[in-house]
Amino acid sequence: MQSKELEILKNYIPAQGPEGLKLVLENLLEKSRQDKDFAAKEHFIYYQIGDQKSLIKVDMSEDPVMFWYFDMLGRPATRIVKKTIAEFLWEKCGERERFLKDAGTKE
């Protein structure tokens, strides 16, 4: 377990700012769609902008894609990080269609 965890940390993916995060997520999604074994793995992102550093876990093994976020100084996730992730879900993961379908069902 310990070695596994260390291995995970060694392999975190750096992302610089919202644009970098968006790019990393799109690459992960593309690889996950091509490779089920890759999709089944836990993916860890090291997000950094200025002195803000955060760790993000992504689970793409099934829909919906899920995210876990830890700011290294204990701050809540920023609005831009949440927006970047929401945009990814909305545009790339079918959440727009799901949202509109749900909205249509409720009406």
Place this chain on the structure above:
Amino acid sequence: MSQEFKNIDDAEQPESKTPEQLNFEKFLSTIEGKYFFDGGKTQIHDANPAFLSGADERVVLRLGNKFADALDYLNLHNRENVQYNKGLSQPDLSGMGAAIEDSTPAPKGWIKGFSLFSREEKKPVSAPAMGEKNEHKNKTPHKP
């Protein structure tokens, strides 16, 4: 660190009023707890002791606004495992990011924290069922 602290990329963006963007904003407001789980809202004394323990592990904790409480908790539970920052006798809040970067081996506590989360167990580490809440309260506070 105050509650009013603003992160660097938290600048205001202009609001949009198109139906598409209104829908997106509605979606954005619902992602937390459904698609997105924020450990940054977890207080140290709510953390799962299992997350903090481990004799051979150096643990770097997210200290947040509860710095004194966090030090108190660490002193009681994981003193030998606390990741100190570059020769300082005590952890330094402003240096925790650097401590994490410099640590060798890597700060396992964070990853261990992540490992507590799964699709089946979506609650953050602050969930009462996963922690022994306020366990440190009656202990002597840490004095730097």
